[in-house]
Amino acid sequence: MVTRITYFAVVDDLSTREEPVGVLRRIEHDGGEHDEQFGHDLEWTRSPLLYSYERGDGDNDLYEISEDEANRIVERIRHSVTGE
Template sequence: MADKITYYAIIDDSSSLEHPAGVIRRIENDEREIDEVFSRNLTWEFSSLLYSAEHGDLTNDFTVITEDEATQVIERIRAESVDPE
């Protein structure tokens, strides 16, 4: 099975779907399932946030978004890291 990638907007108390706190992706294939968050280091890094939410941690909400929407969030994070205004 080819990788199946699902993107999620991370929504916390100070963000919204229109301006999410970040983006996380779940990569699934026959061998594994891994979650990665696009970090402030501007790289994809392992994350347990989605797994924790599935097991009762209600700190963040996760909403499925398209790859294009995820790209927009990533571009905003990149821009904010250069110009933190």
């Protein structure tokens, strides 16, 4: 059972917090946690990015955001890929 989902905007050198390059989510449940990112394949897939960020690795900045903000980023990515 899912107990909590936390969303993060992914910002690199070519994007901003207002226009992030991507979105991650951490899903925490009774059995542990796992992270997923929404990609240009238009699917949520497992990602090590948040774990790397927490260890100080990586070139991206991550900012916690609301579910509504995450949905807007997902729709922007979807639109950029499909043109719809």
